[in-house]
Amino acid sequence: MSREVPLVAGHPLLGSLKELREDVLAAYLRAQRSVGDVVRFQAGPPGLRTEVYGVFSADGVQQVLGSQAANFRKDNPTYDEIRESVGNGLLTSQDDEYVFQRRMVQPLFTRRRVDEYATAVRAEAVRTVAGWKSSSDGVVDVSSEMTEFGLRAVARILFGADIDTAIDVIRRRFPVIGESVLRRGVSPVRLPRTWPTPANRRTIAAQRELYDVCDRIIAQRAADGEHDGDDMISLLVRARDEDGSGLTADAVRDQILIFLLVGHDTTATSLAFALHLLAGHPEARARARAEVDTVLAGRPVTAEDTEALTYLNQLLKETMRLYPAAPIIGRRAFADADVSGFRIPAGADVYLTPWVTHRHPDYWERPETFDPERFTPDQEAARPRYAWFPFGGGPRACIGQHFSMMEACVALATVLQRYDVEAYDPPGHTTPVALGMALRPAGPLRVRVTARTTEAAA
Structure with missing residues (x-):
């Protein structure tokens, strides 16, 4: 049975609003280190509170972008704004229209x-x-x-x-x-x-x-x-x-x-x-x-x-x-899903964060250090496919x-x-x-x- 996604602790009234607005990348990184690879944020006062989910592990990213890609769609407000501003091109189109454009x-x-x-x-x-x-x-x-x-x-x-x-x-x-x-x-x-x-x-x-x-x-x-x-x-x-x-x-x-x-x-x-x-x-x-x-x-x-x-x-x-x-990649769940053993409800906004996964200690030794030797063929083959995904995937x-x-x-x-x-x-x-x-x-x-x-x- 899927587990409930743990909540990142925040302010009693505003939740994680301040942290997410001040430095969302740092907030996601702290959440992975302190809470885990699938987390939930709440932001805003009661009655106006929004909830978003973060997925940081390579296997979780693979599920969202790869094996369960049909369920995680580009239906969030940012993609809507791109469609309104520059049209519905390959980045934002979906379903049959996307297949035709591609x-x-x-x-x-x-x-x-x-x-x-x-x-x-x-x-x-x-x-x-x-x-x-x-x-x-x-x-x-x-x-x-x-x-x-x-x-x-x-x-x-x-x-x-x-x-x-x-x-x-x-x-x-x-x-x-x-x-x-x-x-x-x-x-x-x-x-x-x-x-x-x-x-x-x-x-x-x-x-x-x-x-x-x-x-x-x-x-x-x-x-x-x-x-x-x-x-x-x-x-x-x-x-x-x-x-x-x-x-x-x-x-x-x-x-x-x-x-x-x-x-x-x-x-x-x-x-x-x-x-x-x-x-x-x-x-x-x-x-x-x-x-x-x-x-x-x-x-x-x-x-x-x-x-x-x-x-x-x-x-x-x-x-x-x-x-x-692209340090953050957003999707919206169409139906309930299980990601890395956690339940993601239908309608949830889910954010994958290359900024965090690319610094995940399970995949990267001394993650803040610049070291091109990480990308020799042998080193790349030894890592999970989605430990590095600057171009998305699936x-x-x-x-x-x-x-x-x-x-x-x-x-x-x-x-x-x-x-x-x-x-x-x-x-x-x-x-x-x-x-x-x-x-x-x-x-x-x-x-x-x-x-x-x-x-x-x-």
Whole structure:
């Protein structure tokens, strides 16, 4: 018989509201350490109290994302807000609609197709680091730099030659959309979007401008004919199912905006923290640089090189362990379920937390220590599958996992060919994090860069 999920102790009146609002990641981590791998939080005063469940063990995550995935759905308020803001694309769609969308989009993310995107990724990485030479003190904020790189790289792949038409709108308007999704997704009271509040007006204006620029480019691609263009918009416009059906213009726009929403911040987070960690770990930095120099021998990195850059892949995975771009993954139970021997009731909001599972002492020795050796093939094979899940898992695993790893590896190799990175912050400095649409540093993430004497070809 399933056991009742233990309650995390909180304030007599407000429950865990204060802890969850102040630092939800720390609250989940404390709960796992003090209560266990399946926990229950209550937050808010009686009568307005909400209840959420946390699942932290690898086997529990496997049940929610894998074996019981059909019962744990994307029906919570945050996903509702994403649907309202940028459309019902692959991230948020469900059931038959999701199956159809995945079938249509999958050809854009085959290994062969993804490898073709590497040239655009490298060009944007070169463009980004070219500006570092002008830094008077040799110090750069890799958080802002990698955010700009991630935005331009994804936008170039999506919009192709129209990147300059779209990039300014995306840069200005996506933060407005993201802020609205986060604010409304956790609010106990969500005012109708039609009410003319200042926040609603800002969000609607941002949405309208984003939709307009996408719609114009999609219409142009459709008018260009069947054989023009290899950017993602062109590929989506031409995509056809077995029966000859394709995506509507609105559906193409939804996919593009979802890719933008989840695509640029996630890789930017991984790259920024990877550079910051390398700057503070001289041995890892030297090994990564030596591997880049040996494998590439001064030539531009290609997608084919990423498999040979084994240590770079290990350190990127270790970075994603410590700083998963999606540190919390939410689902809602459709029916009663048993997870790791505990009863999860129908309608419950369930949160999986890579931030916690990636630090679980049952799977990770010295979990707060940066150690890329954790991701040698032997070490990976010895751990449960869901001890590390920055890309989710199960039938809803991120379709862009290979693209994200390729993009990060190509960009990191490009940086290390051109610059040495060293720590700027004093020893013992800790990096506070914040939750946006992706995990991010709470402030600048500074490293000192020095141009290498021998540069790679462009």
